Amino acid sequence: MRSVVRRFYGYLKKDSMLLYKRKKYLAVFILLPLVIAALFLFALNPSGYNISVGVCDFDNTEVSRGAFSDLNGFDPVPLACENCIKNLINEIKAGRLDLGIEIEKGFADNIENLKQSKLNVYYDNTDIAFTNLIAWKVDQSLNPFKRQILDSLNSEVGSGVSSARGGIDLVFDFVDLPSEVGDRVSDVDSDLKKVEELDTEFLVNPIWTDKRPIYEAGLKKDAGIVYIFPILAIFIILMLASTSIIYDKNTNFLTRVKASASPVSYLLAKTLFFTLLVLIQFFVILLLFMAFGGRYAMPVGSLIHLILFVGIINALIGFVIGLIANNEGIAVLFSLMISFPLMMMSGIFFPTQALPGIVRWVSGVLPLSYQISASKAVLLFGQGFSNAWIWFAVVLFGIVWWLVRRG
Amino acid sequence: MKFLKRWFGKRKPLTTAEVGFSYSNHEVLRDVSLSLRGGEMVAIIGKSGSGKSTFLKLVAGIISTKYTGKIKIFGRSKLLGKSKMGFVPQELSFIPDLSIKDNIKISGLNSGISEEVAMKRAVSLMKMLRLDEDIEKKPSELSGGQKVRLNIILSFLHDPKILILDEPFVGLDFLNRRLLWHFLESMRKKGKSIILTSHLLSETQEHVSRLIILKDGQVFFSGNLERLKTKLKMNYIYETRFTYLSRENLTKIRKHCAYKDFKILDSYERYLMFGLNNLREKNSLVKLFERLKLKFQEVGFREPNLDEVFLKA
Numbered sequence: 001m002r003s004v005v006r007r008f009y010g011y012l013k014k015d016s017m018l019l020y021k022r023k024k025y026l027a028v029f030i031l032l033p034l035v036i037a038a039l040f041l042f043a044l045n046p047s048g049y050n051i052s053v054g055v056c057d058f059d060n061t062e063v064s065r066g067a068f069s070d071l072n073g074f075d076p077v078p079l080a081c082e083n084c085i086k087n088l089i090n091e092i093k094a095g096r097l098d099l100g101i102e103i104e105k106g107f108a109d110n111i112e113n114l115k116q117s118k119l120n121v122y123y124d125n126t127d128i129a130f131t132n133l134i135a136w137k138v139d140q141s142l143n144p145f146k147r148q149i150l151d152s153l154n155s156e157v158g159s160g161v162s163s164a165r166g167g168i169d170l171v172f173d174f175v176d177l178p179s180e181v182g183d184r185v186s187d188v189d190s191d192l193k194k195v196e197e198l199d200t201e202f203l204v205n206p207i208w209t210d211k212r213p214i215y216e217a218g219l220k221k222d223a224g225i226v227y228i229f230p231i232l233a234i235f236i237i238l239m240l241a242s243t244s245i246i247y248d249k250n251t252n253f254l255t256r257v258k259a260s261a262s263p264v265s266y267l268l269a270k271t272l273f274f275t276l277l278v279l280i281q282f283f284v285i286l287l288l289f290m291a292f293g294g295r296y297a298m299p300v301g302s303l304i305h306l307i308l309f310v311g312i313i314n315a316l317i318g319f320v321i322g323l324i325a326n327n328e329g330i331a332v333l334f335s336l337m338i339s340f341p342l343m344m345m346s347g348i349f350f351p352t353q354a355l356p357g358i359v360r361w362v363s364g365v366l367p368l369s370y371q372i373s374a375s376k377a378v379l380l381f382g383q384g385f386s387n388a389w390i391w392f393a394v395v396l397f398g399i400v401w402w403l404v405r406r407g
Numbered sequence: 408m409k410f411l412k413r414w415f416g417k418r419k420p421l422t423t424a425e426v427g428f429s430y431s432n433h434e435v436l437r438d439v440s441l442s443l444r445g446g447e448m449v450a451i452i453g454k455s456g457s458g459k460s461t462f463l464k465l466v467a468g469i470i471s472t473k474y475t476g477k478i479k480i481f482g483r484s485k486l487l488g489k490s491k492m493g494f495v496p497q498e499l500s501f502i503p504d505l506s507i508k509d510n511i512k513i514s515g516l517n518s519g520i521s522e523e524v525a526m527k528r529a530v531s532l533m534k535m536l537r538l539d540e541d542i543e544k545k546p547s548e549l550s551g552g553q554k555v556r557l558n559i560i561l562s563f564l565h566d567p568k569i570l571i572l573d574e575p576f577v578g579l580d581f582l583n584r585r586l587l588w589h590f591l592e593s594m595r596k597k598g599k600s601i602i603l604t605s606h607l608l609s610e611t612q613e614h615v616s617r618l619i620i621l622k623d624g625q626v627f628f629s630g631n632l633e634r635l636k637t638k639l640k641m642n643y644i645y646e647t648r649f650t651y652l653s654r655e656n657l658t659k660i661r662k663h664c665a666y667k668d669f670k671i672l673d674s675y676e677r678y679l680m681f682g683l684n685n686l687r688e689k690n691s692l693v694k695l696f697e698r699l700k701l702k703f704q705e706v707g708f709r710e711p712n713l714d715e716v717f718l719k720a
C-alpha cells in the first residue's frame with residue numbers, strides 16, 4: 001500500500017516539477033486564462049461606444065442636423081457635400097470611419113409635410129460582428145429623435161382637432177340646426193374626437209415589444225464566467241494533458257511506469273494533477289470576475305463537483321489525444337480540432353437555438369455544453385447538477401487505460 | 408508463513424510458457440518457453456526483427472495486450488511480480504528537464520521506494536558504475552556512456568531480483584562495456600537473475616551462462632556456445648584469401664559446398680569464410696582448391712566465436 005502511495009506522490013511531484021521547470025507551459029496555464037478572461041470581461045462590459053459616423057447632410061436644416069447630432073453612442077463627423085457619398089464610402093473602406101449616414105435633400109420638408117423621411121446608412125458588411133451590432137444600434141439610437149417628431153406631430157394634430165371641435169361646439173351653441181344636419185355634425189364631431197384621442201405612435205409602431213429579462217441586469221455580466229471558465233479549461237487542459245502524455249512517451253517515462261506498476265495509479269495521479277490545475281485556473285478567473293464586480297453563489301459541494309467534472313473529463317480527453325498522437329505538434333492540432341468546434345457549438349458565439357437540428361444535437365451530446373450548463377447552475381444559481389458525467393468519465397478512463405496498455 | 412516463503416523462494420525467478428505475440432497479422436513470437444534460474448545470466452540473441460526486444464517487453468509488462476501463453480515471476484502473475492523486476496529499456500529513459508537527483512527521486516518513487524532510499528541506492532550504484540558526476544546536473548550534460556549508465560541506475564534503484572536489459576551496450580565504448588559486464592557479473596554473484604539482449608555476440612559469450620537464440624520468433628537454441636557449435640555442426644572456421652578468384656571458380660566452390668553441406672559464412676571479392684564441422688571437411692575443400700589451381704594469399708583455420716556461429720544459425 002505504501003508503495004502505491006509513493007508512486008502516486010511521485011507522479012504528482014514529477015508533473016508539478018515539470019510544470020514549474022517548463023516556463024512556457026506555466027505561462028500558458030496561468031497567463032492565457034487571465035488574458036482571455038480579461039478580454040472577455042471587457043467585451044461583456046462595454047464602457048461606451050465611440051463609433052465615428054460620417055454624415056452627408058444634403059438637406060442641411062435644423063431638423064436634419066438634429067437627426068444625427070444627438071445620436072446616442074455615436075460620434076458624428078459632418079462631411080463636405082461635394083462627392084460626399086463617394087468620400088464617405090472610401091473613408092469607411094479605409095477604416096477611418098466606422099459608419100456613414102446620408103440625409104437626403106427634403107428630409108425636413110418631408111417631416112413637416114407628414115411624409116416619410118429616409119436616412120441611408122453605409123457600413124462595412126464584411127465586418128460580421130459590427131454588422132450585427134449596427135442592425136439594431138442605429139434604430140435604437142434614432143428612437144429619441146423619432147419620438148420627438150411623433151410627439152410634436154401628436155401635439156399638432158391634437159391642437160388642430162381640438163380647435164375644429166371647438167368650432168363645432170360653437171355652431172351647436174348658437175345655431176339651431178335641422179335634425180339631419182345636426183346628426184351629421186355630431187358624427188363628424190365624434191370622428192374628430194377619435195382623431196383627437198388617437199395615439200400617433202400607434203401609426204408608426206402598432207405593436208410594442210417590451211423585452212423584460214427574467215434575471216436582474218447585473219447577472220448578464222456575472223454570467224460571463226460560466227462560458228469562459230469551461231471554454232478556457234477545455235482549451236488549455238486538452239493541450240497540456242495531451243502534450244504531457246506525449247512528453248512521457250518521448251522520454252520513455254511511460255515505459256518505466258509500465259515496467260514498475262500498473263498504469264492505473266499513474267493515470268489517476270495525472271488526472272488529479274490536471275484537475276488541480278483546473279481548480280487553480282478557476283480561482284484565477286473567478287478572482288478576475290469578482291474584481292470587476294461579479295457576485296457568485298458559492299455552494300462548496302457543488303463547486304467541488306463542478307471542478308471535478310471539468311477537470312477529469314478534459315484531462316481524460318487530453319490523455320486520449322496524447323496517446324493517439326505521435327508528437328506534440330499533432331497533439332496540439334488535435335486539441336484545437338476538438339476544442340474549436342466545441343466552442344463554436346457551445347452557445348457563446350452563436351445561439352444554439354438557431355443552429356441546424358443535427359448540429360444542435362451534436363452540441364447537446366458534447367461535454368462543453370454540459371460544463372457550461374453545470375457552471376451556470378452552480379455559479380449563478382447555487383444549484384447542483386447531474387452526476388451522469390461520471391459514467392462518461394469511467395468510459396474515457398477505460399479507453400485511456402486500454403490505449404496505455406496497448407502501447 | 409515461513410513455509411510459503413521458502414516455497415515461493417524456490418520457484419524460478421522467471422518462467423514463460425508458449426508465449427506468442429502478433430500484431431497486424433504479423434507473428435512476432437511463437438511458443439517461446441524458457442525459464443531463468445536464480446543467479447543466472449542469460450542472453451537472448453537473434454537477428455533484427457527476431458522478436459528479442461518484444462519478448463523482454465512482454466516479460467517486463469511494457470506490452471501487456473495481444474499476447475498468448477503464460478509469464479510467471481517467482482511462480483506468480485507478472486503483475487504481482489513487477490516490483491521484483493528492473494527493466495532497462497533500449498532507449499534512454501529519463502526526464503531531460505529535471506536534474507539527475509530529481510530523476511533518481513522520481514524513478515525511486517515510481518518503483519515504490521522512498522526518495523531517501525532511492526538516493527542511497529543511487530549513490531551505491533553510481534559508485535559501482537563509476538558515474539562520478541554532480542547530481543544537480545541535467546542528464547543532457549552527461550556524455551553518451553554516462554547517460555547509458557544513468558539509464559541503468561534508474562532501473563535498478565529498487566534492488567530488483569530480476570534484471571532485464573534490452574541492448575544495454577549500445578553506445579558504449581570498450582571500457583564502458585567492460586565496466587557494465589563487471590557490474591552485471593557482481594549482480595549475478597549477489598544472486599540476481601539477469602536476462603539481456605545484445606548484438607555484441609563475442610563479448611556476450613564470455614559472460615553469460617546460457618544463450619537463447621530466437622529465430623523467426625521461436626526459440627531456435629538454448630544452451631552454451633559448445634552445445635551450439637555441436638548443434639550447428641560448426642567447430643571450425645576456415646578462412647581463405649586467394650591471389651585471384653574467377654567468377655567461374657567461385658561458382659564451382661559454391662556448388663561443392665552446397666553438395667557437401669558446408670556453409671560459406673562470408674564472401675567478399677577474393678575472401679571466403681567457411682563454417683566446418685571437422686578436419687575432413689577442411690581437407691575436402693583443400694583438395695577442391697588444388698584441383699582448381701587456386702593460390703592463397705592468406706589462410707586461417709581456428710575455432711569459431713559466437714558471431715561466426717551465429718552466421719550459420
